[in-house]
Amino acid sequence: MLNNIYNIFFIPEIFLACSSFVCLLFGLFLKKNAFRQTSNLAVFVLLLTILLVYYDSESNFANYKSLFSHSSFINFFKILALLGSIASIIISKDYFLGIKLRNFEIPILFLFSTLGMMLMIASNNLMSMYLAIELQSLSLYVAAAIKRDSISSAESGVKYFILGALSSGILLYGFSLIYGFTGSMNFDDISFYLSKYDNLNLGLVFGLVFVMVGLAFKVSAVPFHMWTPDVYEGAPNSITGFFAIVPKIAAVALIYRFCLVPFQNFYLEWSQIILFLSIASMFLGAIAAIAQSNIKRLLAYSSIGHIGYILIALVAANDDGIKAASIYMFSYMIMNVAIFAILLSLKVKNEYLINISDLKGLSKSNPIVSLSISIIMLSMAGIPPFIGFFGKFYVFIAAIEQELYVLSVLGVLASVISAFYYLRIIKIMYFDETKSEGIINFQISFQSKIILSLSLFLIICFIFYPSLLINISASLTI
Amino acid sequence: MIDWPLVSVIIFLPLIGALIILFIKEDELTSINIKLAALLATLGTFILSLILWLQFDYSNPSYQYEEKFRWFDDFNFFYHVGVDGISLFMILLSTFLTPLCILASWNNIKKRIKEYMLSFLFLETVMIGMFASIDILLFYIFFEAVLIPMYLIIGIWGGNRRIYASFKFFLYTLLGSVLMLIAIIVMYRNTSSMSIEFLQGNYFSYNTQLFLWLAFFASFAVKIPMWPFHTWLPDAHVEAPTAGSVILAGVLLKMGGYGFIRFSLGMLPEATEFFIPLIMTLSIVAIVYTSLVALAQTDIKKLIAYSSVAHMGIVTIGIFLVNQQGLEGAMMQMISHGLVSAALFLCVGVIYDRMHTREIEFYGGLVQRMPLYATVFMIFMLGSVGLPGTSGFIGEFLVIVGAFKFSSYVVIGAAFGIILSAVYMLYLYKRIIFGTITNNKLADILDINTREKIILIPLAISVILLGIFPNLFLDPMRLSLELIITNYEIANAK
Numbered sequence: 001m002l003n004n005i006y007n008i009f010f011i012p013e014i015f016l017a018c019s020s021f022v023c024l025l026f027g028l029f030l031k032k033n034a035f036r037q038t039s040n041l042a043v044f045v046l047l048l049t050i051l052l053v054y055y056d057s058e059s060n061f062a063n064y065k066s067l068f069s070h071s072s073f074i075n076f077f078k079i080l081a082l083l084g085s086i087a088s089i090i091i092s093k094d095y096f097l098g099i100k101l102r103n104f105e106i107p108i109l110f111l112f113s114t115l116g117m118m119l120m121i122a123s124n125n126l127m128s129m130y131l132a133i134e135l136q137s138l139s140l141y142v143a144a145a146i147k148r149d150s151i152s153s154a155e156s157g158v159k160y161f162i163l164g165a166l167s168s169g170i171l172l173y174g175f176s177l178i179y180g181f182t183g184s185m186n187f188d189d190i191s192f193y194l195s196k197y198d199n200l201n202l203g204l205v206f207g208l209v210f211v212m213v214g215l216a217f218k219v220s221a222v223p224f225h226m227w228t229p230d231v232y233e234g235a236p237n238s239i240t241g242f243f244a245i246v247p248k249i250a251a252v253a254l255i256y257r258f259c260l261v262p263f264q265n266f267y268l269e270w271s272q273i274i275l276f277l278s279i280a281s282m283f284l285g286a287i288a289a290i291a292q293s294n295i296k297r298l299l300a301y302s303s304i305g306h307i308g309y310i311l312i313a314l315v316a317a318n319d320d321g322i323k324a325a326s327i328y329m330f331s332y333m334i335m336n337v338a339i340f341a342i343l344l345s346l347k348v349k350n351e352y353l354i355n356i357s358d359l360k361g362l363s364k365s366n367p368i369v370s371l372s373i374s375i376i377m378l379s380m381a382g383i384p385p386f387i388g389f390f391g392k393f394y395v396f397i398a399a400i401e402q403e404l405y406v407l408s409v410l411g412v413l414a415s416v417i418s419a420f421y422y423l424r425i426i427k428i429m430y431f432d433e434t435k436s437e438g439i440i441n442f443q444i445s446f447q448s449k450i451i452l453s454l455s456l457f458l459i460i461c462f463i464f465y466p467s468l469l470i471n472i473s474a475s476l477t478i
Numbered sequence: 479m480i481d482w483p484l485v486s487v488i489i490f491l492p493l494i495g496a497l498i499i500l501f502i503k504e505d506e507l508t509s510i511n512i513k514l515a516a517l518l519a520t521l522g523t524f525i526l527s528l529i530l531w532l533q534f535d536y537s538n539p540s541y542q543y544e545e546k547f548r549w550f551d552d553f554n555f556f557y558h559v560g561v562d563g564i565s566l567f568m569i570l571l572s573t574f575l576t577p578l579c580i581l582a583s584w585n586n587i588k589k590r591i592k593e594y595m596l597s598f599l600f601l602e603t604v605m606i607g608m609f610a611s612i613d614i615l616l617f618y619i620f621f622e623a624v625l626i627p628m629y630l631i632i633g634i635w636g637g638n639r640r641i642y643a644s645f646k647f648f649l650y651t652l653l654g655s656v657l658m659l660i661a662i663i664v665m666y667r668n669t670s671s672m673s674i675e676f677l678q679g680n681y682f683s684y685n686t687q688l689f690l691w692l693a694f695f696a697s698f699a700v701k702i703p704m705w706p707f708h709t710w711l712p713d714a715h716v717e718a719p720t721a722g723s724v725i726l727a728g729v730l731l732k733m734g735g736y737g738f739i740r741f742s743l744g745m746l747p748e749a750t751e752f753f754i755p756l757i758m759t760l761s762i763v764a765i766v767y768t769s770l771v772a773l774a775q776t777d778i779k780k781l782i783a784y785s786s787v788a789h790m791g792i793v794t795i796g797i798f799l800v801n802q803q804g805l806e807g808a809m810m811q812m813i814s815h816g817l818v819s820a821a822l823f824l825c826v827g828v829i830y831d832r833m834h835t836r837e838i839e840f841y842g843g844l845v846q847r848m849p850l851y852a853t854v855f856m857i858f859m860l861g862s863v864g865l866p867g868t869s870g871f872i873g874e875f876l877v878i879v880g881a882f883k884f885s886s887y888v889v890i891g892a893a894f895g896i897i898l899s900a901v902y903m904l905y906l907y908k909r910i911i912f913g914t915i916t917n918n919k920l921a922d923i924l925d926i927n928t929r930e931k932i933i934l935i936p937l938a939i940s941v942i943l944l945g946i947f948p949n950l951f952l953d954p955m956r957l958s959l960e961l962i963i964t965n966y967e968i969a970n971a972k
Binding site: 408415 | 625633
């Protein structure tokens with residue numbers, strides 16, 4: 001209850017916002033080691049926020065009921081985003097120090113972006129949704145261009161900004177149409193208004209399509225994926241890691257909530273769009289990744305493919321679908337944390353690793369690292385007994401529950417195609433003979449090592465005790 | 479009965495061995511420890527699996543040594559393992575061949591010994607686990623996990639075109655098995671059960687059965703392999719290291735036959751009835767076509783690989799005759815082929831280790847220098863041809879007897895294939911073993927040494943044992959097969 005004004009600071013979002021400002025001031029007044037100290041503080045703040053989210057009760061949001069919502073699904077995704085954020089700050093710390101990019105603003109940008117994501121996930125109103133998306137995106141535009149003296153970083157920032165602004169415009173236009181035709185911005189009101197009708201009128205269909213396009217851009221579903229490989233490639237590796245791990249979580253949660261809350265009765269209208277996005281993403285992600293030589297571009301296409309599978313679960317639109325999405329998203333986050341923790345610590349001839357072919361000979365010089373990469377790749381390809389298999393498995397359960405047989409078969413076919421490029425990485429590490437050895441250097445800080453071991457442990461050992469995650473995700477309501 | 483989890487111990491003992499090996503440091507001196515640890519783990523597994531056979535209750539057609547634990551809270555997925563007459567010998571085959579593989583790789587694997595042994599031990603665990611699972615999803619997990627170690631074995635320690643072969647193997651089999659995953663989920667959705675035992679008594683509607691059957695067919699037809707899905711096999715066999723070929727031919731191909739018996743016959747009887755003509759046609763084409771292809775090969779391993787496809791054609795005919803003789807014949811043929819083709823690959827490995835070529839033309843007159851080798855090779859060659867007194871005869875004979883009840887055209891096709899198999903095997907034997915030594919490089923080739931004797935003689939003994947006392951093997955499996963046939967006939971009589 002908000003009977004005490006101080007209790008307002010225990011609302012996770014407000015706590016995070018205030019702490020971010022504190023972090024900013026903290027960084028500003030530090031003379032030495034500003035970056036390192038601010039990062040540590042940011043991790044601490046995020047950990048506290050997780051606790052607050054975990055113990056957050058519905059009544060805390062009483063005053064914001066119309067703007068934000070509260071449910072187990074929202075909390076699960078918030079915690080997922082926060083965990084991803086913590087992991088990516090920890091694993092990227094040494095990388096930033098390594099490339100002499102020591103702006104203490106970086107963790108602050110991550111904090112603000114995470115705040116935006118939490119609001120995005122919770123938003124229950126078109127306006128708050130838009131503002132949250134913008135808060136999240138603006139921080140990320142800056143983060144992508146943070147390496148000011150690098151052309152590629154600036155280019156990726158500008159590309160991201162222009163395309164992001166375009167999609168925001170489309171999104172906003174869609175919102176205005178929906179508002180115009182329903183007379184409300186609130187998800188529940190829109191849903192209530194629409195429940196009186198059997199069909200959407202043309203204006204609302206247009207509005208829905210525009211919003212879908214904007215959201216598809218945010219989750220980088222095909223055909224609105226073009227920015228992803230370029231931004232991934234241009235941004236510094238650690239920023240790419242953040243891009244790959246966290247914003248997808250929030251965007252996926254948002255697209256789920258948008259389809260399943262205000263438009264829950266108009267399954268036919270939006271499911272066609274999602275169906276197309278899903279199939280196109282799976283196949284394009286799988287086929288385009290084959291030709292990549294840059295590991296960041298490859299991971300970009302791989303994440304596009306993963307989004308395709310998550311959208312299958314959305315097309316299923318049942319309880320199993322929500323469960324599948326949360327399990328898949330969890331496995332996606334874990335696998336990406338693990339792979340980026342490794343990529344951010346691998347150096348080839350004193351340069352951070354970028355080309356896939358540089359992995360050659362890794363199995364000789366660093367057998368444990370190459371074994372870990374292989375496990376992550378097999379897990380991403382969905383080969384049992386690793387966690388990635390169970391993500392896909394639950395997605396297909398949801399799809400078949402809804403009798404989406406053709407979509408399921410297309411999904412597994414795309415997974416076979418995508419297995420090819422994951423296997424190619426294993427092939428490069430293990431099968432290709434090397435002449436020169438010892439050029440690959442693996443240096444990892446103690447904290448990243450913990451994150452890496454933990455995520456590898458989850459990837460491998462999920463099969464032994466799956467019930468914990470599955471029970472949580474089965475209880476989620478949207 | 480045994481009151482400790484024997485089956486789980488057998489499944490996971492190799493994995494424990496692998497974990498121990500993980501902590502042995504690999505260098506020149508300690509690589510022998512790695513090999514010894516791997517050998518001990520696999521031998522221990524073999525001895526334990528013999529207990530499985532000795533304690534087996536012949537009068538019980540259903541699963542024995544069952545272990546069942548709830549695994550996933552949200553749906554009926556259990557860790558459920560057990561052994562019946564059908565899986566018993568598949569498990570024994572796996573546990574018997576793996577120590578031999580470790581021995582066969584003793585000297586000729588020179589790089590990454592640790593990873594090699596790890597792969598083999600992991601492979602053994604998943605192979606046994608697959609044959610022992612009574613839960614379909616568990617089966618699927620093991621079925622697909624087999625790809626990981628096999629991909630590495632072919633890709634790292636294989637021949638010149640190993641990368642092509644390993645990718646082809648992985649993607650072909652994955653394509654088949656993902657369709658099976660969809661079928662498994664559809665089955666679960668219709669019945670809310672994943673138990674193989676339960677699903678065997680549960681009949682799906684006719685149309686569902688047809689689709690499910692096709693999905694399972696995609697996976698097992700690639701695995702066994704049937705013509706025209708067999709093209710991965712010659713590549714994989716030829717490029718794999720000797721031990722890899724042994725496991726591929728000896729055990730992995732049997733996964734397809736095992737799957738056909740358990741899933742197609744057991745769970746989808748009406749669809750099976752519908753598709754029998756298709757299977758028979760493909761099998762006969764496979765037998766005749768691949769036998770002719772085998773005749774034209776210049777590489778010994780490739781010849782044996784094609785002969786495997788032909789022999790597996792006899793297995794699929796036997797399975798889909800769905801009568802007692804046919805199924806018993808198919809099982810015997812699978813066991814026999816597991817031993818004989820494994821042994822033939824090991825024999826090729828023996829001369830390959832010495833001369834580093836598998837070209838048939840390179841050899842000739844080996845009997846002059848390697849009399850013992852010529853003898854064991856002859857036993858296996860005759861086993862492959864199906865001479866009475868060897869294991870191959872029992873399987874082929876039973877299948878042909880069963881086929882007479884079905885159609886005489888099938889008999890003609892199968893018999894023609896058996897004649898062709900005699901042609902290409904005897905021709906191969908003549909070219910390699912007989913005659914005088916014409917190639918100077920063979921002048922001082924040595925006969926098989928003690929290690930190779932330890933590998934080949936048990937195989938030779940079991941080939942002959944199987945041929946003389948087939949009941950030793952047929953008795954335990956008889957009731958389980960009868961159960962499947964009875965279920966099948968009841969379903970189709972409706």
